[in-house]
Amino acid sequence: MNELELKKVCKIYEGTVSYQALDDIDFTVKSGEFVGVMGPSGSGKSTLLNVISTNDFPTSGQVLLLNQDLHRLSEDSLAQFRRSNLGFVFQDFNLMDSLTIRENILLPLALEGTRFSAMKQALQEIAMQLRLTEILERFPFEISGGQAQRVAIARAIIHRPSLLLADEPTGNLDSRSSHDVLSVLEQMNQDFGVTILMVTHDPIVASHCHRVIFIKDGRIYNEMYRGEKQQDFYHEILNVLSLLGGARYDF
Numbered sequence: 001m002n003e004l005e006l007k008k009v010c011k012i013y014e015g016t017v018s019y020q021a022l023d024d025i026d027f028t029v030k031s032g033e034f035v036g037v038m039g040p041s042g043s044g045k046s047t048l049l050n051v052i053s054t055n056d057f058p059t060s061g062q063v064l065l066l067n068q069d070l071h072r073l074s075e076d077s078l079a080q081f082r083r084s085n086l087g088f089v090f091q092d093f094n095l096m097d098s099l100t101i102r103e104n105i106l107l108p109l110a111l112e113g114t115r116f117s118a119m120k121q122a123l124q125e126i127a128m129q130l131r132l133t134e135i136l137e138r139f140p141f142e143i144s145g146g147q148a149q150r151v152a153i154a155r156a157i158i159h160r161p162s163l164l165l166a167d168e169p170t171g172n173l174d175s176r177s178s179h180d181v182l183s184v185l186e187q188m189n190q191d192f193g194v195t196i197l198m199v200t201h202d203p204i205v206a207s208h209c210h211r212v213i214f215i216k217d218g219r220i221y222n223e224m225y226r227g228e229k230q231q232d233f234y235h236e237i238l239n240v241l242s243l244l245g246g247a248r249y250d251f
């Protein structure tokens with residue numbers, strides 16, 4: 001089943017000089033896939049995530065999530081649909097400093113008005129899966145970056161969204177924490193069937209995906225499926241990146 005489908009999506013930023021950030025983007029993500037998005041700085045990756053997450057509108061084209069045309073839903077239906085079906089993970093974690101880790105993770109369920117007993121059960125399960133049980137009473141400033149990102153993932157998926165959107169989830173982490181967060185994402189994908197669309201600059205991180213979509217100048221430049229070996233996929237990704245151009249620090 002197609003989880004996500006983009007049909008001829010264009011985005012033009014209007015201004016003194018208008019700029020076409022997305023140009024005829026067409027792709028689908030199947031249920032249970034783990035898809036990476038890569039491209040040089042300014043190629044349109046954030047714009048793409050913003051349009052899929054409905055934080056921004058496409059100038060033309062359609063974004064379908066579970067066959068629903070997101071940008072045609074009424075404001076109320078969209079808010080409800082987003083709350084139930086989308087989860088977000090950001091580079092800078094976006095945890096609420098004044099809330100404990102427990103409260104941060106429970107936030108989406110509290111907003112939904114979930115019953116206390118159901119919240120308790122969901123928290124227990126997710127905290128165990130993501131190894132957070134020991135730190136539930138702490139505040140965000142009392143935990144490491146890797147732990148903070150695991151908390152952010154727990155918060156993003158506690159309501160069992162159909163699609164998890166991740167924007168550079170390992171961008172602010174050292175290599176050990178990156179590896180840890182990546183393992184958690186893979187576990188969520190493999191064991192719990194969470195569909196993931198992840199923007200990353202890191203070819204090692206991307207090589208863990210089933211498929212990587214490359215964007216250049218707002219267009220799809222290439223798309224590659226992972227074969228048997230992650231190491232081989234990593235080298236194939238490096239080859240495409242060298243053809244894609246962009247500054248070395250972009251990747």
Ligand SMILES: Nc1ncnc2c1ncn2[C@@H]1O[C@H](COP(=O)(O)OP(=O)(O)OP(=O)(O)O)[C@@H](O)[C@H]1O
Pocket residue numbers: 013014015019020021039040041042043044045046047048
């Ligand atoms: N609000 C805006 N108004 C005008 N132009 C914009 C706006 N937001 C982004 N752009 C332009 O659209 C293009 C794509 O930007 P976008 O942020 O999507 O790229 P990106 O691939 O995410 O880059 P990076 O990897 O550096 O975050 C860039 O040229 C950018 O300058």
